[in-house]
Amino acid sequence: MTNQRNPRGPYRKSAERREQILQAAYEAIDEHGERASLQDIADRVGVTQPALTYYFPTRDDLLLAVLERRDMRGKEIAGAAASGKGMVEGMAASARHATDHPGLAKLSVTLSAAATDPESPAHDYFTERYRALAAEVTQELEAQQKAGALRADQPADHLARAVLAVMDGLQIQWMHDPTVDIAAIAETFARVLAPSAGAGQEAKRRDHPGH
Amino acid sequence: MTNQRNPRGPYRKSAERREQILQAAYEAIDEHGERASLQDIADRVGVTQPALTYYFPTRDDLLLAVLERRDMRGKEIAGAAASGKGMVEGMAASARHATDHPGLAKLSVTLSAAATDPESPAHDYFTERYRALAAEVTQELEAQQKAGALRADQPADHLARAVLAVMDGLQIQWMHDPTVDIAAIAETFARVLAPSAGAGQEAKRRDHPGH
Numbered sequence: 462m463t464n465q466r467n468p469r470g471p472y473r474k475s476a477e478r479r480e481q482i483l484q485a486a487y488e489a490i491d492e493h494g495e496r497a498s499l500q501d502i503a504d505r506v507g508v509t510q511p512a513l514t515y516y517f518p519t520r521d522d523l524l525l526a527v528l529e530r531r532d533m534r535g536k537e538i539a540g541a542a543a544s545g546k547g548m549v550e551g552m553a554a555s556a557r558h559a560t561d562h563p564g565l566a567k568l569s570v571t572l573s574a575a576a577t578d579p580e581s582p583a584h585d586y587f588t589e590r591y592r593a594l595a596a597e598v599t600q601e602l603e604a605q606q607k608a609g610a611l612r613a614d615q616p617a618d619h620l621a622r623a624v625l626a627v628m629d630g631l632q633i634q635w636m637h638d639p640t641v642d643i644a645a646i647a648e649t650f651a652r653v654l655a656p657s658a659g660a661g662q663e664a665k666r667r668d669h670p671g672h
Numbered sequence: 673m674t675n676q677r678n679p680r681g682p683y684r685k686s687a688e689r690r691e692q693i694l695q696a697a698y699e700a701i702d703e704h705g706e707r708a709s710l711q712d713i714a715d716r717v718g719v720t721q722p723a724l725t726y727y728f729p730t731r732d733d734l735l736l737a738v739l740e741r742r743d744m745r746g747k748e749i750a751g752a753a754a755s756g757k758g759m760v761e762g763m764a765a766s767a768r769h770a771t772d773h774p775g776l777a778k779l780s781v782t783l784s785a786a787a788t789d790p791e792s793p794a795h796d797y798f799t800e801r802y803r804a805l806a807a808e809v810t811q812e813l814e815a816q817q818k819a820g821a822l823r824a825d826q827p828a829d830h831l832a833r834a835v836l837a838v839m840d841g842l843q844i845q846w847m848h849d850p851t852v853d854i855a856a857i858a859e860t861f862a863r864v865l866a867p868s869a870g871a872g873q874e875a876k877r878r879d880h881p882g883h
Contacts, residue, residue: 472812567788574785577778577847587848595845612864619860622852627834634806634837636788637798641833650831653823655866 479516481506485567486527494564495524495571525586528572529567532594534558547610549651552624556644559632566632573629595621611657620654690727698738698776706735706782735795739783742776743770743805758821759865763835763858769844771854777843784840806832821833823867833863836873 485505489497491645499520503513517523522563538558543551559566598621611620627650631643696716700708710731714724728734731806749769754762770777787794816822822831838861842854 512737570788571785573844573848574782577781577844584848591845591848591852615860617865619857620864622845622854622857623838623861626838626845626857628837628838629841629844631833631853632840633784633788633840634802634833637784637795637802643833646833646837648835649826653826653831653864670677 478506478508478512482508482513482516483523483530486523487530490524490527490564490568491562492564494567497564499523519582521583524568524572525583527565528569531562531569532590538598547651548605548654549648552628552647552651553644555628556631558646559628559637560635560643563636567636570629570633570636583633587618591625594625596622609656624650624654677824689717689719689723693719693724693727694734694737694741697734698741700737701738701775701779702773703775705778708775710734730793732794735779735783736794738776739780739801742773742780743801747808758862760862761880763839763862764855766839767842767846767855767858770839771846771850774847779845781840781844781847802836805836809820809835821866822865823853 462558482502486497486502489502489505499510502523503510507515513523517526529645535555535558539551539555542554572583573587575581576582576587595618599618602611602617602621602624606613606617611617627647631641631646633645634641683758689785691714697708697713700713700716704712710721710724713734714721717724724734728737746766749763750766783794784798786792789795790872806829810829813822813828813832813835817824817828822828838858842852842857845852846854
């Protein structure tokens with residue numbers, strides 16, 4: 462994935478302007494959700510709406526770029542937490558990131574739902590988004606399986622899709638009922654993916670049948 | 673949950689008519705998704721659109737009643753498969769039910785996403801829907817934990833919310849990419865909830881420390 466969706470800005474100044482607009486949109490949606498207006502976003506940067514349209518031809522282009530940035534931040538946060546304290550803390554951090562930024566979480570859910578329609582302009586984008594996310598998470602989980610930090614009795618690509626599904630589904634439940642502690646549920650889910658002592662012993666027995 | 677959302681039909685004939693309309697709407701959405709028109713639904717029953725409006729005042733009322741029916745069918749199908757062959761087959765059956773009826777699955781995803789907005793008229797409906805589903809699944813999982821058919825080292829209410837989340841999330845992924853085998857992924861997910869041989873032995877050791 463790349464943040465340079467619009468190749469028309471050939472100069473550095475143009476790239477900076479695009480980045481300013483994207484960051485302003487990210488912050489406006491973080492604060493106000495999808496109700497954030499293009500005018501509000503243009504005002505934050507000090508440009509006109511047509512200038513904004515030069516960088517992001519449609520509202521959807523801008524919203525998808527914001528979602529891309531949210532995906533990236535989410536991965537950084539989950540990755541940082543996981544590298545220190547393992548997958549349980551990584552998934553909890555990911556859930557907390559969602560509930561700390563409800564406007565961005567809601568953007569993700571509603572854009573994704575709208576794009577399930579094959580005729581939606583964002584349909585192909587989401588197909589590729591999930592494919593890329595699934596591939597990345599699979600790679601990460603395979604590494605954890607090799608390191609003995611994740612149960613290795615189930616295929617990593619299935620577990621990766623399940624992890625993504627659980628995070629999507631929990632965000633939806635939280636939006637319907639903010640009293641649901643989805644960080645705690647995400648932790649529980651991460652725990653069922655831990656290699657159990659029994660499974661480890663069983664694997665050892667398989668590897669060293671004489672012992 | 674009940675199917676009698678409109679108490680205005682005091683006669684049996686009225687209840688039958690309501691049921692005919694609901695069933696026609698269910699079938700129309702199963703075939704054509706949300707594009708199914710009220711006129712098409714009215715035609716299937718042989719009533720006028722105003723007659724339809726008598727039973728379901730708004731389009732949302734009708735769509736939510738269809739979703740309620742889908743939830744019920746889904747639970748019956750998952751329950752029947754699970755009672756014969758356990759949770760793995762129950763979750764796979766549930767995923768297959770979703771992919772066999774894409775129009776109904778899409779209705780569920782889009783209505784739920786739209787209702788995440790607290791100002792949506794369906795917001796309270798979905799809050800209650802998830803609460804009721806979570807309570808039912810929790811009860812079912814607690815029974816399975818007692819029967820030794822489900823790992824008992826994690827709280828049933830967390831696992832229930834995770835099961836609902838994974839089913840929602842996998843449906844979304846499948847709608848973005850129908851080549852993803854979500855029934856197989858749901859089976860993998862159900863397998864990680866199975867009591868591991870090691871965990872079982874550990875529980876036995878806890879219960880009978882002398883053995």
